[in-house]
Amino acid sequence: MVVDRKAPAPGPGETLVEVLAAPITPLDVLCASGTSYFGTPRTPYVPGVQGVGTVGGRPVWFPTSAGMAPGDGSMAEIVRVAAEDLVELPDGADPVGIAALGLSAVAAHMALTWRGELVPGEQVLVLGAGGVVGQAAVQLARTGGARRVIAGARSPAARERARAAGADAVVALDTDDVTDLAARFAAAADGPVDLVLDPLFGVPAAAAAQTLRAGGRLVNLGGSAAETCPLDSSTLRSRSLRILGYTNTELSPQRRAAAIIVIAEQAALGRLAVAHEAVPLEDAAAAWTRQDAGAATGRIVLTPDRRP
Missing domain, CATH: 3.90.180.10 (Medium-chain alcohol dehydrogenases, catalytic domain)
Incomplete structure (x- = not known):
């Protein structure tokens, strides 16, 4: 269900990220089902364990613990993220392509x-x-x-x-x-x-x-x-x-960040891409159903509409 919610306020050590792309992954579906070893998530919550967005105009990749611990995830227009978890991406990085690759x-x-x-x-x-x-x-x-x-x-x-x-x-x-x-x-x-x-x-x-x-x-x-x-x-x-x-x-935040940078660099060089499709955030419910049923033709990436 897609609803309007008040924009989050950052807590200590957190930064607000304007989301450009948020993939629907098997982990998101598993966590939301309550059948993962993380247990049943506290509801309501916004799913999405990773995404690509901007902070002060800079492109970044970010993780969240949505579905695995209390808190909201990437399937929103704005999300609060621990500043130390942000990974700055190279200029010109395709946010949808990087989000499709991700973790x-x-x-x-x-x-x-x-x-x-x-x-x-x-x-x-x-x-x-x-x-x-x-x-x-x-x-x-x-x-x-x-x-x-x-x-x-x-x-x-x-x-x-x-x-x-x-x-x-x-x-x-x-x-x-x-x-x-x-x-x-x-x-x-x-x-x-x-x-x-x-x-x-x-x-x-x-x-x-x-x-x-x-x-x-x-x-x-x-x-x-x-x-x-x-x-x-x-x-x-x-x-x-x-x-x-x-x-x-098992990855430390530093090792994970280094791996994300390698992925982004390879993608920018045209050496790394996976089948994916961009879907407007407003159509998230139907996209989620297709992912859950295994009917997606590639990784589904939700994209908030930021037109004025």
Whole structure:
């Protein structure tokens, strides 16, 4: 529901941000449902865990804890944000494009580099490559020096998004047969894979693990396919594989800010973008319904109308 509310007043250490773009993310929907591990949010509240806006005319990216702790989020014309959490963006940054990338691209970047320790010349397999994290990971693996990037995605539309992101090969994740899926990955790869980026878990992760070289790494940052994975002990032990977990919540504000700047710089250079659509803030209710139903064609970004 979109309503008129009194503009917030900043508290100690807070700054008012004029919002230009606020994405509707899966985390927003999960928090609002009351089924996340953060519990049921105190209502009424304005959702939106991140956004792009301006402070004194300067473009900034900002996070909020809306839905995870008391307080309002980014899906408003004006929001109050802790001044220390603001990340100044380069001049000319596209606010909608940066908002579409946001923390999803941060997760892809940090999972590849900080956790996955990507080395130039390595071969990378990205699961869920049609999603925002996956699209960003395909492109960031390439700019990080990967010699070959293989993408796995379920639907035809998702596979097309993975191709558009620049994957060298795209594999259909339309089977629950681990052996069959592992054979597909092996056929698409140029020899053993060095690093798997996995926001899915479940069967896709188990199959991807079978493609890894000795000492290869699989970084898991989600469980959208399943919360458990049929990874067999012999695969794990015989290759001395490393299975690593990743979450954005482990990042310090400084490390998160540095990652946002990398994302913004890559986007400004035309090397990083994900499928998205801009929707007026006044149409937020319908946009939210589409996001919740999985009917969006890309990341939905709400844009307040600031015409005089």
